[in-house]
Amino acid sequence: MTNAQASGTSGTSDISDASGKRAATERPAARFDVAIVGAGPVGTALALLLAQRAPHLRVALVDARGAQASYDDPRTLALSHGSREILARAGAWPRDPNERTALPSTPIRHIHVSQAQRFGSTEIDYLDHGVPALGYVVRYGALMRALDTATAQLPTRFEHASQTSALSVLDSDVPGLHHFRPYRAIALRQDAQQVTLTLEGVGDDHAHTLHATLAVNAEGGLFEGQTTRPRTRDYGQTALVGFVTCERPRLGWAWERFTSDGPVALLPQENGYALVWCCSNAEASRRRALDDTRFLTELHEAFGDRMGRFTSITGRAGFPLGLNALGQVVDGRVAAIGNAAQTLHPVAGQGLNLGLRDAFDLADSLVRHARAGTAHQGVAGPAALSAFARRRRADRGLTIRITDLLPRLFGIDATPVALARGMALASLDLVPPLKTAFARQMMFGQRG
Secondary structure, three states, rough: OOOOOOOEEEEEEEOOOOOOOOOOOOOEEEEEEEEEEEOOOHHHHHHHHHHHHHHOOOEEEOOOOOHHHHHOOOOOOEEEHHHHHHHHOOOOOOOOOOOOOOOOOOEEHHHHHHEEEOEEEEEHHHHOOOOOOEEEEEEEEHHHHHHHHHHHHOEEEEEEEEOOOOOOOOOOOOOOOEEEEEEEEEEEOOOOOOOOEEEOOOOOOOOEEEEEEEEEEEEOOOHHHHHOOOEEEEEEEEEEEEEEEOOOOOOOOOEEEEEEEEEEEEEOOOOOOEEEEEEHHHHHHHHHOOOOHEEEEEEEHHHHOOOOOOEEEEEEEEEOOOOOOHHHHHHHOOEEEEEEEHEEOHHOOHHHHHHHHHHHHHHHHHHHHHHHHOOOOOOOOOHHHHHHHHHHHHEEEEEEEEHHHHHHOOOOOOOOHHHHHHHHHHHHOOOHHHHHHHHHHHHHOOOO
């Protein structure tokens, strides 16, 4: 499956210093236990998990976009079964699919992986793994609407809009989730006691200050707009995305086909497929200029005839691809999760799923440390973040290695390498425990 994705000593954030932009007005600063910068799926899921499991905490969620901008986002996401379980715990995915508020989604029940014009393929079936589906295809906007609906149902939630409210009158002593939208974090700094964030509101002439015991950067963005991190690789590829229909769609099937130019993924979505076609930047540029008929013909040549001809495409776009990851996800009182910690190649669709596992493990570490009695007044400190970093090391490291290796390994067209790849794919069918381990890694990651 494929997804089309601080100021401190080790650089756990892309938030820049606000020096020279605007001085914060001298007002009493609002104080929180945890401040989360970035209210996409990962940041909002973390806020929900904390609000439900530790309602005594004062949590600030800083959101640079208005709600409607998130709902209108056209991107398509592939969520693993494990991610669905995390979202269900956060209250954003009802366990009963017949509930009125159920998140619109298309289940993935079978995955076919192959390499073009070469020997070797494997199929992964949900019935072999005891789950209702291996994964789900959802629209970004629908997921954000479900997350926002869950936050609106929290018993203690406070909305702070930059156009209508002043932070100078904010009572941050009240426990619960404080949602700042739309506000942009323009600086973050920390000392031994706290983290200080400077916020800028839309249409606001003043900067505002928040203090927090801990801060989380969940605002990663896309590869092309990020600051370079310690571990980076430009793959020289672009992901061409769109929505396609075909003559013979196969219900519940997802396809990952490796070509010498890059992987082609088709994810079942509604009455067609979400396409993610990774290819060199030059090829992507050429293909984007093609008319629909020629584009679909080339897609058929790359994918094969398993579902007949492709009959239409809409919503074509392209995104440069790269690896951009931090060496350490924690710096003192600041942690980074999701795309703020690692941006991955979309092969195998692990980016958002890894980020949601980050959010779950961080919430769990904070709650466990608070309950263990080592926290001050029930609020976890830097030790909880260190425990989180240790807990995430295995899953994060393995997922980064897999998603970095696969597109480079399958891009080698030499016959001996292709033969070895084919044997590796075939071995998944010949050695069931190996296939089970691979499938569980894709669904749940490594538990540390």
